[in-house]
Amino acid sequence: MDQLDQRAELGEFLRSRRARLRPEDVGLPDYGRHRRVPGLRREELAQLAGVSVAYYTRLEQGNGHNVSAEVLDAIARALRLDDTETAHLTHLARPRARRRRQSPRPQQVRPELRTLLDAMDGVPAYLVGRRQDVIGWNRLAVAVFGDFGALPAAERNLARLVFLDPATAELYADWECRACEVVSNLRMYAGQHPDDERLSALVGELSVKNEEFRRLWAAHTVADKTHGVKQLRHPLVGAMSLTFETLRLPDDPEQSLVVFHPAPGSASEDALRLLSSWTSAPPPPGDQDRGASRDRAGDRDRPPTRPAPRAS
DSSP states (O other): OOOOOOHHHHHHHHHHHHTTOGGGGGOOOGGGOOOOSSSOOOOHHHHHSSOOOHHHHHHHTTTOTTTHHHHHHHHHHHOOOOOOHHHHHHHHHHOOOOOOOOOOOOOOOOOOHHHHHOOOOOOOEEEEGGBBBEEEEHHHHHHHHOOOGGGGGGOOOOHHHHHHHHHHHHHHHHHHHHHHHHHHHHHHHEEEEEEEHHHHHHHHHHHHHHHHHHHHHTTTOOOOEHHHHHEEEEETTTTEEEEEEEEEETTTEEEEEEEEOOOTTTTHHHHHHHHHHOOOOOSSOOOOGGGGGGGOOTTGSSSSOOOOOOOO
16 A cells, blocks of 8 residues: 555544544433444534534544635544544545655664764664654664664664564563554654555564454554653563653654663663673664674673674
8 A cells, every 4th residue: 555545544543543432421412222323423513512423423424625624623522532532533635735645765874973973882772753653763772672774774673673573572571562552653653654555564473473463453543652751671681660761853743762761779780681691792873773783702702792683
């Protein structure tokens, strides 16, 4: 598929949000066994939003042309959408005017950012770009999450690793939460970039290869989790609990720096310090594609670091 169907995405998102609401949630009577659909009926949602049933039906069928911001806000309130979901609805119903399709330029990591990543010696950190592609990382991120540089550039993607790489799946003690996060983030990106052919190819591949991805993608959940805690089961140092913060770059909102750190004085801090002592010197500045060919001399003198992910 070349791109996601914007009209289908709009209709499916509205239906999925309507299905999760029960009449009693919004102060409407529930007629029990006489209801044929899960959640609210279209006429009930239209009543709550203050629009006609015919108008809402057209919107749910993907005909969102010329819908006003006021109507979208009313529907978002009726569906009890949060801020992220409301923004997603707006992207789907009122997509930005697009220029003639052209291949986007590959994202570049500024040299200063690479220097910053290398300087963050005591914490794992990586840089995430479009579609959750990993486009930069430091040596401790390799020790914790696997050697991104050993993968072809096209396979350095968080969603691919979470769903297709057994070692990455085993790393996350809270894999279900991590899986939901990456899918919800992809959904949000898809609403903003429905004509991204690489995104469509990624979604198609994951849908074919992983049943759980298909289920989560069909749920149409959108979320933008920028901080939290990851529970890991590292093959070398065991259990680790790492807090993460996601920092978007002001000059490129499609790049985010994700930094992980343990609680001071915790066993996770000791484990991370041990991993750090085992890692090799950071790679030379420049394109981190060269990381796959870095000299491994000296590996015999210390315990091994995490192997490269094996996404296929």
